[in-house]
Amino acid sequence: MASEPQGGLTEYIQHHLTHLTPHASKSGFWAVHVDSITVSLALGALFCLLFWLKARKATAGVPSKGQAFVEIVLEFVDGQVKDVFHGDRRFLGPLALTVFVWVFLMNAMDLLPVDLLPWITEKFGVGHFRAVPTADTSMTFAMSITVFVLIIFYSFKAKGFSGYMSEMFTAPFGKHPLLWLPNFALNLVELLSKPVSLAMRLFGNMYAGELVFMLIAGLFSAGAGLAGWALYGAGIIGYTVWGLFHILIIGIQAFIFMVLTIVYISMAHDHH
Amino acid sequence: MLPNGTLIGEMISFAILIWFCVHFIWPHINKAIEDRQIKIAEGLNAAERAHAELKDADHKVAAEIKVARQQASEIIDKAQQQANQIIDKARGEAVTEINRLKASAQDDIASMAQRARDQLREQVGALAVQGASKIVQREVDASTHKALLDQLAAEI
Numbered sequence: 503m504a505s506e507p508q509g510g511l512t513e514y515i516q517h518h519l520t521h522l523t524p525h526a527s528k529s530g531f532w533a534v535h536v537d538s539i540t541v542s543l544a545l546g547a548l549f550c551l552l553f554w555l556k557a558r559k560a561t562a563g564v565p566s567k568g569q570a571f572v573e574i575v576l577e578f579v580d581g582q583v584k585d586v587f588h589g590d591r592r593f594l595g596p597l598a599l600t601v602f603v604w605v606f607l608m609n610a611m612d613l614l615p616v617d618l619l620p621w622i623t624e625k626f627g628v629g630h631f632r633a634v635p636t637a638d639t640s641m642t643f644a645m646s647i648t649v650f651v652l653i654i655f656y657s658f659k660a661k662g663f664s665g666y667m668s669e670m671f672t673a674p675f676g677k678h679p680l681l682w683l684p685n686f687a688l689n690l691v692e693l694l695s696k697p698v699s700l701a702m703r704l705f706g707n708m709y710a711g712e713l714v715f716m717l718i719a720g721l722f723s724a725g726a727g728l729a730g731w732a733l734y735g736a737g738i739i740g741y742t743v744w745g746l747f748h749i750l751i752i753g754i755q756a757f758i759f760m761v762l763t764i765v766y767i768s769m770a771h772d773h774h
Numbered sequence: 775m776l777p778n779g780t781l782i783g784e785m786i787s788f789a790i791l792i793w794f795c796v797h798f799i800w801p802h803i804n805k806a807i808e809d810r811q812i813k814i815a816e817g818l819n820a821a822e823r824a825h826a827e828l829k830d831a832d833h834k835v836a837a838e839i840k841v842a843r844q845q846a847s848e849i850i851d852k853a854q855q856q857a858n859q860i861i862d863k864a865r866g867e868a869v870t871e872i873n874r875l876k877a878s879a880q881d882d883i884a885s886m887a888q889r890a891r892d893q894l895r896e897q898v899g900a901l902a903v904q905g906a907s908k909i910v911q912r913e914v915d916a917s918t919h920k921a922l923l924d925q926l927a928a929e930i
Contacts, residue, residue, distance in 0.1 A: 514780075563814075563818060564811055564814050564815045564818065565810070565811060565814060567804075567807050567808075567811070570807040570808075570810045570811050570814075571803070571807050573810065574806060574807065574810060613788070613791060614788065615781060615784030615785055615787070615788045616784060617778075617780055617781040617784055618784065618785070618788075621781050719780050719784055721783075722779050722780040722782075722783035722784070723778075723779055723780055734779070737783050738783055738786050738787050738790075741783065741784060741787035742787045742791060742794075745787060745788070745791045746791065746794060749791075749795075749799070
């Protein structure tokens, strides 16, 4: 990729950290990250198609392997929801399932060789392409703000406007009028920290993971001659080991995102 | 554009990763899936077996009820027969008893009539003697005329 190793690596990483956007300025409202949107929509469609096909052909008898797999995933997610939330799971269950599988699939894009998709898209004249939507703050915030809206919605639904407002102003310190403002300030911070932490945790993990992949990939073009080949071998080992470790991370991050979504929404149902 | 060294290195790593997944991760998932299939199949089999057993038991119960009903009707028949026999026997005994009593009563009546007749005859004899003695105005020696009186009494 580059003739001079050091400058090349910086350029390489910068190149890879640039989103595909049709807008020239790379910022502002219309700087849409087409790559994140494309990949996330494709993976979301894949998830829906896969589960829909299996659900459509679901049998009460001995399930096929595909159905059994879907059932295992479904039971796992439903078990998590059941543990935390003791109410009507008809909405929260599917939400948790969607969050878990979708985030997992998007995270799993990190396991693809970091240069593979950009190499393919380059043939179609598209220079920048980031394959991991969850390493994009737009994507993680899109999901966490959706969860945030649901938190607000279910808070109002469970407690009513006056109930929720009185909770915002009287918990956790007390009902004294002097405490209204501190209560509200604390609750506001707590409320706003939820989507921020949800989004930043996922983004941070995936972004860092992607960055480490790129740094290791830098070894592939780090030297020449015998030393170059040694670094190339080290690069393969490092890339593989980080990839193996990353299998854990993508699952854990998808799981954490799902569990926190469940916890936040079930907290919105709870009365203090 | 040919793939550069970086992409090839990444692809080698990716291949190793896939190999690892195929050998160390997929078997676990596959096993979970197959275990689930086996568990469900076994559960369904057990349910089917239980269903068949229940049907069997139902059949057995029905057959046994039929047998029991038959036995009961047999017992009732036998009891009725026995009762009839007992009644017949009692009736027979009663008839013989009646006949016996009737016979003995007739005997009694006959003997009593005979006795009454005898007494009457004696009294008539005595009356005749008294009447005769009144007519004759003297004592009739009963002993001397006993033969005659007895003959008279017998004639009455």
